[in-house]
Amino acid sequence: MKKFLIIFFLNLMTIGSIHATNSSQMKFQQENMCNTKAITLLNKSKKARQDTVSVLKEFPFFPGDFNEFIFSNFHYPPSLQENCIQGRVVVKFCINPKGKCDHFSIVRSVDPLIDKEVLRVLKLMPRWKWRDSSKKCLWMVKAVEFQLR
Template sequence: MEAKKSPKKDLERRRFYLLEIGMILSLTFVFTAFQYRTTGVNDNTLGTISGVSLDDELIPITRQEQKIKEPPKIKIKIITKIEQVKNDTKLDDSQNDDYWNFIDDDSGLDSLYDLSGNEDNVDDDIVYVPWMLNDQPKFNGNINEYYQKNIKYPQDALQNNIEGTVWVDFVIEKDGSISNVTIFRSVSPQLDAEAKRVVSNMPKWTPGKQMKKPVRVKFRQPIKFALSQ
């Protein structure tokens, strides 16, 4: 004969089971909520870091280097000439004025220059003009090649595009050496100094002669400095 189950005991047993189930569900809910919050915080943090990384990413600035243009090469063109007049050549006024126009501006030249052409009057101290001589002075070689090789265009004149013709006076002594180098017509201090330097350093000439005797002779020579690109 089966003992009758007490409804009161059965209710208490169910109540105990329900309480356990409720506690399990509560713990599960709390644990799930905690996991969710932790995951959410981590997601938000990662999202923020990711956002900062993307928004503030530095884009490298590329800049093309400008090529520095080299200045155009400058060719130095030096034109030189020495006008020589033979004794049997008739001089016109333009030749005389162009080459020896300083004579009209000076006084007392009769004591320095023999302009008469008198062959009996050969004085060691007289400075002769070229066309009055029996034998004119001669440069030993090509004078233009000498200037092209030895003239150095002054840097200041190059930078300032200075060019022009410098007229140089000089005396060829009885031994062919060069003396009394002066500037007759100036262009600039730089070009004047270079023209004077190169003329002063010229090698000895074959001296001019009067009555087969070496004499002092004065020349005036234009030296043209020209820049061409």
């Protein structure tokens, strides 16, 4: 019983210290986030880049770096930059068997101006490449995060 109580309190203290560290880092980020004007695109994990709502054996792939393409073609609206509007836009689109993307829709919105710009950039995408000749459309969900630094 003593071992159980000791392990329980050690776990409780560890979780408390991790929570305190994370909340202080988030507060520091929020205070300093709007001080600079450069724009960065963040993708927290590979999972965010590979979110899909359909399962196939072979997935199409973007020719090049998807995030670099978005970053190089995206023009942040000046009014949103002044108001420090940022966040994650989640977009759903279909990749047809020829690799062309269409049927774009915003799943999670930050601001209508950012949504409009994200859709404009995604419509400029080159054709995706399939490893095999698929006869089906694949629905993809991509999360693009915009953060002012």
